[in-house]
Amino acid sequence: MWSNTLSRSSLAVVVAIIFIIVVVLFHNPDRQLSDERAHLNSQITASLDAIKNDLDTDLQHLAYSTLFIVDQARLHNPFGSSDDTSIFAEDFISLLTTSAFFDQLRLIDSQGMERIRANYNGGDPSLSDDDQLQNKSSRYYFQDTMKLAEHEVFLSPLDLNIENGRVEQPFKPTLRIGMPSFNYRGEKEGIIMINVLAAALIKHFSDRAKLVPAQQVSWLNGDGYWFAGEEESKLWGFMYESTKNNSFAALHPQIWKSIATAEQGTITAEGGTYLYTTISPYDAFSHAKTMHLNTARPYKWKIIAYYSDDFIHHYTAEKRFSSQLIMLLSGLLLVAIFLLFGFWYRQHLIKVETEKSASKNEQERLRMKSTGIIAGGIAHEFNNILSAVTANLYLLRTNSGDPERNMRALNSMDRLVERATRLVKYLLTFSRHGFRSNEQINLSKLAATVTQLAIEEMPERYQCEINISPDIEIIGDNEKVSAMLKELISNADDAIKNSAQPQLSVKLEMIEKNFESGPDQNQTGSFAMITVKDNGIGISEENLPHIYDPFFTTKEPGKGTGLGLSAVLGTVKVHHGEIEIESRENQGSEIRVYLPLSPQESPSDVA
Secondary structure (H helix, E strand, C coil): CHHHHHHHHHHHHHHHHHHHHHHHHCCCHHHHHHHHHHHHHHHHHHHHHHHHHHHHHHHHHHHHHHHHHHHHHHHHCCCCCHHHHHHHHHHHHHHHHHCCCEEEEEEEECCCEEEEEEECHHHCCEECCHHHCCECCCCHHHHHHHCCCCCEEEECCCEECEECCEECCCCCEEEEEEEEEECCCCCEEEEEEEEEEHHHHHHHHHHHHCCCCCCEEEEECCCCCEEECCCHHHECHHHCHHHCCCCHHHHCHHHHHHHHCCCCEEEEECCEEEEEEEECHHHHHCCCCCCEECCCCCCCEEEEEEEEHHHHHHHHHHHHHHHHHHHHHHHHHHHHHHHHHHHHHHHHHHHHHHHHHCCCCHHHHHHHHHHHHHHHHHHHHHHHHHHHHHHHHHHHHHCCCCHHHHHHHHHHHHHHHHHHHHHHHHHHHHHCCCCCCCEEEEHHHHHHHHHHHHHHCCCCCCEEEEEECCCCEEEECHHHHHHHHHHHHHHHHHHHCCCCCCEEEEEEEEEEEEECCCCCCCEEEEEEEEEEEECCCCCCCCCHHHCCCCCCCCCCCCCCCCCHHHHHHHHHHHCCCEEEEEECCCCCEEEEEEEECCCCCCHHHCC
8 A cells, every 4th residue: 555655656756857847948048038028128118107107296296386376476466565575475485395396486577587586495495685686587488488378387498507607516407487477457577487406306216217127217308318317427418518429319329219209119229128208298287277388399308218138138047047946946845755754654654563563552553543644644735735836837837928927826836835844844843753852941031032033023913922931941852842832823823813903922930730641640840831822713612622633724725734733742742741722712722831840851761
């Protein structure tokens, strides 16, 4: 029987390994490169659309703020008395205080003379004195805005602010918004001019650009000059005669020709791929329904993402290597698990035959039955894992054109490998049943460390209580005791996941207790008592007698092996301790583990 079972299991393992090798060796790298490029382009396009939407939102905010200021000018008549001018100046200060986008707000009369100039001043808004106000009648933005009809808006190009004929240092990127100001009689009295602190727009762009899966993401004006996304020496090239050739258009004329004439698209040329989209500031302002666009000097901006051919080859090679490594490791893990199981099961069969020939008592025959249950459960669990891995490998082989489905299959395999790893750990625990190391353990420190690490991984909404008495020591196996504590806390965590007010407590104290049964009947002495209590789902009365049975679990398939409490019981017994449990369905559970404070065996009795 065992030979036939082993042969069938061996065949299943061999088939799985062969399938993995076939998938790895016959994988088409060119097809994967094409698929990964298409997937990457899709991700970049979505990211560029998000950046465009963000900038559109910022521009719409500016549009509505401009309308608010113009409406306030109509209401307060700031071109009238000095008192009216002062009231309107307070509106300027209020707007600068509440928005990070505005650098300067100005009220300019029909002769070009500034009547009010409010400055952001690094977050401390202030008004310019009367002797600092200037005549701006010769400036293009004043002349262009004064030509506009009511409700029309002027947008300047995005450039660097100029003071006294020179570019202001450090650079201050500026976008100017202008609207004529009319009184209630419909007479044009001057203009409202807003200097936008475009550095805020550029920072917003740069933050989003970091999330784009490309080598470079740039923001350019309609002539192909960089606002952001390039090294500093290439930015704002149009502002100086000496840097007129520092533009994307000059460096890549053929590519720019295509980008400049289309709203969006993808270009593969010059050893790389360019993806681009277009932003029209005037279109963003058009969402303010009471604004009319003056299209005498319209312009657009371009957002361009770039990655080289070397980048996509490296990107694809990493993903291909990762996939191959996962598949190969999965196969090797299956072989290791199978061999471990075979060795463990063979040892148990030998032990069974020896015990039968020696006519062991009824208790040992019950142990044989338990071993059979364990072996059957392990075989069933490994068969489920192997079947799931094989199914996912089939999906990977037949769905190479669907990266998302492939990634889901790989994630599933990763979880299966983790599940198998846990099972191997339980196998090792059972294979060493009755054996433990014999060392001095500071149980207080061990319990505090294990509990704290476990609680840090739990949701913040959990109410956790830790009460650990200091300097409690035992003689035993540090690894086994640590694993036992982790299992008890993990079970409590699973039990309270869906509780409205999840509560968990871990307590360690020293007590005197007498047990009427156990490894040493009527043993009395000092014990370290570990108590793990929760207010979770609890255990029904019908399931309570079976909680220590191997492979008995009430969790859904794939969520537990049913070996956890069996391993806990084994650890308790090998340390000559006792375990008690109190639980009711939907009323929580309390597990108490008693470990002797003094050695119950000599060092020669343990391995």
